[in-house]
Amino acid sequence: MDALQSVAVLAAHSGFLEDGILVQDVRRMRRRYLSSWTFPWDVMAVLPTELLCLLPGVPRVPGVPAARANRCLRLPRLFEAFDRCETRTAWPNVFRMAKLMLYLLLGIHWHGCLYFALSARLGLGTDPWVCPSFPRLLRRYLHSFYFSTLVLAMVGDTPAPQREEEFLFLTAGFLLAVLGFATISGSISTVIVNLSSAATTFYPDTGPVRRYLRAWGVDGRLAGRVARWQQHLRAQRKLPAEWEVLQHLPQGLRAEVAASVHLAALRRVGLFRNWEHGVLRQLVLRLRPQVFGPGEFVCRRGDVGREMYFIREGCLAVVAEDGVTQLALLGEGLYFGEISLINIKGNMAGNRRTANILSIGYSDLFCLGKEDLAEVLAEFPCARAAMEAKGRELLLRMGQLDTGAEAAALEAEAEAERQLQGLELLLRDGDRDEEGAGMGTGQGHGVSEP
Numbered sequence: 441m442d443a444l445q446s447v448a449v450l451a452a453h454s455g456f457l458e459d460g461i462l463v464q465d466v467r468r469m470r471r472r473y474l475s476s477w478t479f480p481w482d483v484m485a486v487l488p489t490e491l492l493c494l495l496p497g498v499p500r501v502p503g504v505p506a507a508r509a510n511r512c513l514r515l516p517r518l519f520e521a522f523d524r525c526e527t528r529t530a531w532p533n534v535f536r537m538a539k540l541m542l543y544l545l546l547g548i549h550w551h552g553c554l555y556f557a558l559s560a561r562l563g564l565g566t567d568p569w570v571c572p573s574f575p576r577l578l579r580r581y582l583h584s585f586y587f588s589t590l591v592l593a594m595v596g597d598t599p600a601p602q603r604e605e606e607f608l609f610l611t612a613g614f615l616l617a618v619l620g621f622a623t624i625s626g627s628i629s630t631v632i633v634n635l636s637s638a639a640t641t642f643y644p645d646t647g648p649v650r651r652y653l654r655a656w657g658v659d660g661r662l663a664g665r666v667a668r669w670q671q672h673l674r675a676q677r678k679l680p681a682e683w684e685v686l687q688h689l690p691q692g693l694r695a696e697v698a699a700s701v702h703l704a705a706l707r708r709v710g711l712f713r714n715w716e717h718g719v720l721r722q723l724v725l726r727l728r729p730q731v732f733g734p735g736e737f738v739c740r741r742g743d744v745g746r747e748m749y750f751i752r753e754g755c756l757a758v759v760a761e762d763g764v765t766q767l768a769l770l771g772e773g774l775y776f777g778e779i780s781l782i783n784i785k786g787n788m789a790g791n792r793r794t795a796n797i798l799s800i801g802y803s804d805l806f807c808l809g810k811e812d813l814a815e816v817l818a819e820f821p822c823a824r825a826a827m828e829a830k831g832r833e834l835l836l837r838m839g840q841l842d843t844g845a846e847a848a849a850l851e852a853e854a855e856a857e858r859q860l861q862g863l864e865l866l867l868r869d870g871d872r873d874e875e876g877a878g879m880g881t882g883q884g885h886g887v888s889e890p
């Protein structure tokens with residue numbers, strides 16, 4: 441172990457940042473490390489000082505642990521390594537618990553060593569309290585470790601102390617145990633709180649909703665539906681608040697993460713199939729995941745449309761006014777709710793929903809707001825045209841398209857376009873005349889000026 445440590449000191453060390461760039465070139469890392477203050481510190485930590493015990497006149501075995509005290513100079517590096525592991529590991533709470541156990545064992549070990557040292561000083565086996573004089577070293581160590589475990593776990597089932605040193609040692613041990621016990625129970629409760637807060641970050645806390653429903657006397661069937669919906673989110677690992685979890689990441693990184701998670705699902709939506717990767721990355725951050733339960737209406741006919749939906753998973757039905765008759769089924773990769781948002785010419789419903797949409801089972805949807813949709817479509821006229829064509833066809837089928845109004849709107853649009861072109865021509869002619877007149881005046885200046 442010591443040899444390994446020495447090699448680690450002489451070998452290259454961790455990379456460093458230069459102008460924000462991580463340098464991992466071994467030669468530069470080594471040069472930087474050798475000129476840093478940590479190098480002499482590390483060298484002191486690995487010096488084989490225990491060899492001093494081989495000198496004549498120096499106590500052998502009892503002196504060795506003290507002579508190795510310089511190894512403690514590596515403690516800051518150990519804590520640094522712990523910190524790095526804790527931020528990197530996928531199981532931070534398991535890591536924290538393991539670290540706690542390590543501290544616990546180390547504390548008992550050191551206390552046991554002190555007990556043994558005191559026993560050796562007072563005389564092994566000279567009274568029932570001190571360590572007996574077992575012939576084997578391992579047995580002596582195990583006895584010391586057991587004794588310290590009893591003291592530090594506050595079991596207190598140890599032989600009564602006989603001498604002043606023993607009273608003092610035991611009292612100090614009990615005081616240490618009280619302190620350690622408080623620290624350990626504090627750390628364990630932090631780990632438990634972290635576990636439950638991690639769960640509530642991802643999923644809504646069911647407690648307040650349940651209490652709210654009970655307080656307002658909401659009927660059992662409805663409360664059951666809410667409970668089943670919450671259960672579904674957890675069981676299927678659906679994260680309704682995922683953007684809140686990622687909100688502290690910089691915009692670009694957040695887009696990368698969101699894209700890597702959802703891009704495959706977005707590509708299954710027919711409309712997006714041929715869109716560029718970069719555009720989908722921008723779009724994915726505007727989408728809000730939503731989960732609807734069985735028998736829930738996503739939108740109702742006549743409501744004002746504020747968002748549209750892309751089906752990521754699940755099956756929905758377009759249902760008639762009776763709420764039962766299914767007019768059409770919508771499945772994975774399809775979208776709906778766009779007609780009331782995109783101003784189709786001749787749409788008699790205006791900005792109101794043209795149909796009831798019912799979730800048959802659990803439906804996992806991406807929801808896109810009206811403004812976000814407008815921005816995306818402004819960049820992609822082809823997508824707009826495809827959406828308008830599909831919407832027009834549906835309106836026509838539903839008898840909600842006023843073809844007269846559509847023709848009039850198209851005519852008005854064409855007329856406006858013609859007028860715009862005329863104006864542009866006039867402006868261009870005017871500019872050309874001005875340029876010609878300017879050149880003429882310039883020449884005149886050149887000739888007539890004395």
Ligand SMILES: Nc1ncnc2c1ncn2[C@@H]1O[C@@H]2COP(=O)(O)O[C@H]2[C@H]1O
Pocket residue numbers: 739745758767768775776777778779780781792793794795796797834
């Ligand atoms: N017959 C149908 N088949 C498929 N989708 C429909 C049908 N009728 C209406 N829709 C969709 O249901 C949506 C209801 O809200 P919108 O009117 O905004 O947009 C509508 C369409 O996207």
